[in-house]
Amino acid sequence: MEMDKSINVLGEDLAVCGTDPKTGFFRDGHCNTCAADQGSHTVCAVMTDEFLAYSKYVGNDLSTPRPEFGFAGLKAGDPWCLCASRFLQAHDEGCAPRVNLAATHKRALEIVPLGVLSEHALPA
Numbered sequence: 001m002e003m004d005k006s007i008n009v010l011g012e013d014l015a016v017c018g019t020d021p022k023t024g025f026f027r028d029g030h031c032n033t034c035a036a037d038q039g040s041h042t043v044c045a046v047m048t049d050e051f052l053a054y055s056k057y058v059g060n061d062l063s064t065p066r067p068e069f070g071f072a073g074l075k076a077g078d079p080w081c082l083c084a085s086r087f088l089q090a091h092d093e094g095c096a097p098r099v100n101l102a103a104t105h106k107r108a109l110e111i112v113p114l115g116v117l118s119e120h121a122l123p124a
Contacts, residue, residue: 047075
């Protein structure tokens with residue numbers, strides 16, 4: 001798996017999204033991606049209770065611990081590399097979490113327009 005170049009949606013070096021818990025397709029703390037990342041885990045989002053409940057409702061339970069996979073479960077405030085399509089779906093439903101643009105991979109733009117990401121951007 002060859003990793004795509006680590007560039008964010010602003011055209012700069014990709015910043016760290018989160019290391020506790022360690023996130024990303026490669027579990028390197030960044031929202032890096034590659035051809036094998038079919039879910040495009042490229043949007044660095046800060047979890048909210050509302051989004052976690054929504055994600056569970058639509059079939060992706062991110063809040064329940066899964067120790068067999070070394071996953072403690074997410075809680076509000078945790079940064080996480082979301083699938084770009086799930087982020088867009090949450091946006092369309094009115095419950096998208098905040099986004100760290102500096103840590104969101106440019107490949108997210110293939111699915112989510114920059115304007116939509118910017119609407120949910122964390123304060124600079």
